[in-house]
Amino acid sequence: MKRFYSVLLVILFFGCVDGTISTTAETTSINPETYWGDSPWPEIRKKRITTLLPKALENAEVDSWLVICRENNNDPIADHIGGENAGGTAVFLFYNDENGFHSKVFSPSGEATALDDLDIHDEVVSVDRGTSAVSMAVDFIKEKEFGTIAVNSSKSNAMADGLSYSQRQNLEELLGDYSNRLVPSTEVVYEWLSIKLPEEVEILRKAAQLTADWQIEAYKQVTPGKSTDADIAKFLKQKMTEYGVKDGWAPDQNPNVNSGADRGHSHATDKVIMPGDVIQIDFGVKVYDRWVSDIQRFAYVLKDGETEAPKGILHYWESGKAGNRAALAAMKPGVKGVDVDRAQRVLMKEAGSDYVMWSTGHPVGYVAHDVGPNLGGSQASHVRPASEKIIKEGMTFAFDGFHAWKLKDGGTKTISVEEMAVVKKDGAEYLIEPQEELILIKSN
Structure with missing residues (x-):
């Protein structure tokens, strides 16, 4: 030097x-397109979800992480999980169980096909018009009986604070007694994005x-x-x-x-x-x-x-x-x-x-x-x-x-x-x- x-x-x-x-x-x-080439983000994002996120959930000591995405006022974490093109309300759910790590998305039918084509999630469930993606996600959560459910409500991490007041209200109403299992996703997002x-x-x-x-x-x-x-x-x-x-x-x-x-x-x-x-x-x-x-x-x-x-x-x-x-x-x-x-x-x-x-x-x-x-x-x-x-x-x-x-x-x-x-x-x-x-x- x-x-x-x-x-x-x-x-x-x-x-x-x-x-x-x-x-x-x-x-x-x-020519920027020639100089930089195609963005490697799609493949990197997929690898981050499959290799780094399971450990982040484990380090944060939570069973599952739920993210709600929507049009125009989206969650700041949306493009890290494939939710940047959400129109109607979509729910992204990540969890570890006895069979390993899983990512499951409940997406409005109008966007489900394109989301599934990204091939970054284990399963994309198409939600028919007039049906609530949040309600379907809650039914699945109750079926799995997760002990802790991390959601994006955080006092210290802006990237983990994307859940709006009305979204939280709706989620808690649907969860009923399960709402006491909600925890901030502060540590999940921290552990994941910092690496x-x-x-x-x-x-x-x-x-x-x-x-x-x-x-x-x-x-x-x-x-x-x-x-x-x-x-x-x-x-x-x-x-x-x-x-x-x-x-x-x-x-x-x-x-x-x-x-x-x-x-x-x-x-x-x-x-x-x-x-x-x-x-x-x-x-x-x-x-x-x-x-x-x-x-x-x-x-x-x-x-x-x-x-x-x-x-x-x-x-x-x-x-x-x-x-x-x-x-x-x-x-x-x-x-x-x-x-x-x-x-x-x-x-x-x-x-x-x-x-x-x-x-x-x-x-x-x-x-x-x-x-x-x-x-x-x-x-x-x-x-x-x-x-x-x-x-x-x-x-x-x-x-x-x-x-x-x-x-x-x-x-x-x-x-x-x-x-x-x-x-x-x-x-x-x-x-x-x-x-x-x-x-x-x-x-x-």
Whole structure:
């Protein structure tokens, strides 16, 4: 990686023939359909249901999980189970019994054939018009005499909170005395979505590489004293359009480019990039309309006469980088999220960093802040429940190493060395090569 950055620094240092760095980029014609190919989601979804969901039910200690899908106001878990095209009310039921794992769907007749064609469920029961799919599912539940029935009502997990008040009312009325067996699906959804298949990790790896490569390319477009933070953001938006990818989070705040004082989660402004600035790019893309990256890259704009960043800036950079490496080393199966946060906070204190409010990291995958253990809480007045969760093999994270310092104008600047990693059996590994050196941009 150091060799790669050495080449990059030469390019950034000398820029164009006239000594400036071009503000325009050469573009290539990309056909997104050819570049990405068909989405692997249908097969991955099927594999996730058959291989990961049985264990999730077991870990959550529930006998069954019931999800109700419908048109226009669907459950957030719908497309993970094949219910994204529901018109009339459909019930998806997953359970373990003495014969193994089963998935059974009660679907309106108008959608049952297409759902069955997906071949991701053991059985699709066609429900005639005028007949309640929920009532049929309840009859089956009573027949099976499930001890616990998980439903999507959750106080802590938005992905497990899709059951509406009226749907819950109707379900409880039909269940009668069985309604006391309803439990939140919080743990089921957590256990299932927090683990990614190896195929998904490889997709995230590709997304992460694009994200990092484009940020480095964006830095090559900077002309100090002329280019703005918004110019960098526009360049990255253009790359997204060329490659047919979407925003990793809210479009107005992706990418977040900031060459000034900390702004938190925000949009890029028209601030002009000047010599002496430390530039942050926080950027993520969504590929196959499904998997999301979250990577940051940092650069320093050299002042006249400088050939490297000042010692203070280098100290901040090396401190943040060391914190990131410490977090990766602590990210092992069996440890808690709060322990990973603590590992890099110790180094922050030793390096003299100001307090940073942000968690060290978060799960990343289907969304930027995905379901799974939060890597934070060690310096908070209270620890989030998700920070007490155990890290497991197959989880993917975006995480930072921090160093914050005061600026002359009274503001605060934070270097947050953010990388992505996957947890393996014996520890975590970066999805791509991490940034080792602060990128340098010459002023003239």
